[in-house]
Amino acid sequence: MGKKILVTGGLGYIGSHVVVELCAAGYEPVIVDNLSNARASVLERLERLTQQSLTHYDVDIRNRAALETVLERTPCAGLIHLAAFKAVGESVEAPLKYYDNNVAGSVTLFDVFERAGGGGIVFSSSAMVYGDVKVFPLHEGMPVQPNNPYGSTKAMMEQILADLVNAPGAKTLGLSLRYFNPAGAHDSALIGEDPKDRPNNLFPIVVQVAVGQRETLTIFGDDYDTPDGTGVRDYIHVVDLAQAHVMALRELLNGGFEQRFTALNLGTGTAYSVREVVSAFEREMGQPLPQTLGARRSGDVATLLADPRAAAQAIGWTAQRDLPDMVRDTWRWAGAARQWGLWDDDDSAAAP
Numbered sequence: 001m002g003k004k005i006l007v008t009g010g011l012g013y014i015g016s017h018v019v020v021e022l023c024a025a026g027y028e029p030v031i032v033d034n035l036s037n038a039r040a041s042v043l044e045r046l047e048r049l050t051q052q053s054l055t056h057y058d059v060d061i062r063n064r065a066a067l068e069t070v071l072e073r074t075p076c077a078g079l080i081h082l083a084a085f086k087a088v089g090e091s092v093e094a095p096l097k098y099y100d101n102n103v104a105g106s107v108t109l110f111d112v113f114e115r116a117g118g119g120g121i122v123f124s125s126s127a128m129v130y131g132d133v134k135v136f137p138l139h140e141g142m143p144v145q146p147n148n149p150y151g152s153t154k155a156m157m158e159q160i161l162a163d164l165v166n167a168p169g170a171k172t173l174g175l176s177l178r179y180f181n182p183a184g185a186h187d188s189a190l191i192g193e194d195p196k197d198r199p200n201n202l203f204p205i206v207v208q209v210a211v212g213q214r215e216t217l218t219i220f221g222d223d224y225d226t227p228d229g230t231g232v233r234d235y236i237h238v239v240d241l242a243q244a245h246v247m248a249l250r251e252l253l254n255g256g257f258e259q260r261f262t263a264l265n266l267g268t269g270t271a272y273s274v275r276e277v278v279s280a281f282e283r284e285m286g287q288p289l290p291q292t293l294g295a296r297r298s299g300d301v302a303t304l305l306a307d308p309r310a311a312a313q314a315i316g317w318t319a320q321r322d323l324p325d326m327v328r329d330t331w332r333w334a335g336a337a338r339q340w341g342l343w344d345d346d347d348s349a350a351a352p
């Protein structure tokens with residue numbers, strides 16, 4: 001068996017894809033997920049996909065005693081920390097819920113991991129840490145200046161991790177991965193984005209319109225300073241993202257970084273507008289997508305685009321998949337999820 005890696009949030013959208021790639025690379029994932037935003041059936045689908053039995057602890061990362069027990073029972077060489085709340089709007093309404101789960105949870109988790117012997121920590125960060133910047137592409141040397149509570153939790157967690165690993169005698173090394181806009185699904189269609197609440201992101205909303213759960217897509221403004229006036233984003237395939245975690249972890253465990261803490265962007269370096277995403281879905285589905293033009297969404301920026309060169313240099317990673325891949329895999333996953341009744345009103349329907 002390969003090295004054991006603790007994966008918090010390993011039943012969530014991105015975490016489940018990370019688990020698959022860890023298994024493919026010969027690591028043994030140990031999943032901690034309290035199911036606050038995931039279905040238990042993800043575990044069965046992951047076992048089917050990876051053809052192996054997986055360890056899952058239904059534990060909250062704020063529960064110190066339970067985490068200590070997990071690491072005593074299954075000592076782990078690495079930690080990939082994805083568990084967090086992630087809705088920007090909700091974080092403005094309920095900031096303390098976000099600071100408690102994301103920041104307090106990370107402090108407890110990092111402390112338990114370091115006391116258990118340490119190792120490599122790969123942390124899920126976000127392009128949100130750059131805040132409302134108008135210069136593109138974004139690179140890691142730019143200031144961290146988040147402009148909402150969710151983004152602040154990510155910036156704080158990066159700082160906490162950096163301080164931990166730079167403390168005298170620390171046994172842990174840290175790496176923060178700043179995701180741009182994750183999209184797509186595994187091409188097996190066994191796992192994918194499965195929002196519990198009403199989604200806010202473009203891809204899951206387009207899917208809801210396409211399957212008739214929503215009447216129309218509202219395009220949030222077409223008067224931005226972009227080629228077609230709609231918002232432009234650096235969408236990155238979730239499998240590319242997951243593979244980057246494994247490459248980063250390997251490098252970290254091999255001591256391949258000059259610094260004890262490093263932050264890397266994960267994006268493709270190519271950005272697409274809302275209209276380009278919609279057209280790609282229409283091509284995939286072979287039918288038009290109902291859409292209306294609305295006002296700008298508050299807090300939105302015109303463009304988000306990564307400079308991905310640092311990740312290429314540090315871990316040898318570049319994205320391999322493009323927008324048509326993301327759209328095709330999302331659409332295939334949507335078909336499977338509907339077939340299993342995952343998105344029926346009755347939430348109890350289980351996937352095979």
Ligand code: NAD
Pocket residue numbers: 008009010011012013014015032033034035036037038059060061062081082083084085086101105124125126127179180181182
């Ligand atoms: P997700 O909600 O699908 O996954 C998060 C998982 O963590 C869920 O399965 C949830 O049940 C679990 N979780 C949450 N709080 C927990 C706690 N206290 N204890 C144990 N488990 C807990 O979200 P995702 O899209 O997979 O995001 C994963 C990570 O990536 C998050 O840290 C998120 O902030 C970050 N991120 C996501 C995006 C995105 O667009 N999806 C973009 C940038 C960064």
Ligand code: UD1
Pocket residue numbers: 086087088089126127128180181182200201202203205217218219220221230231232233274297299300304
């Ligand atoms: C959002 C989140 C951010 C998160 C990122 C990736 C907000 C304010 N920000 O940012 O925290 O890191 O997703 O998951 O929630 N759009 C429409 N109509 C819609 C939905 C979106 O036109 O119904 C447009 C948006 O204006 C934007 C683009 O689609 O131009 C992408 O939107 P979205 O998927 O929400 O991503 P971000 O805005 O980058």
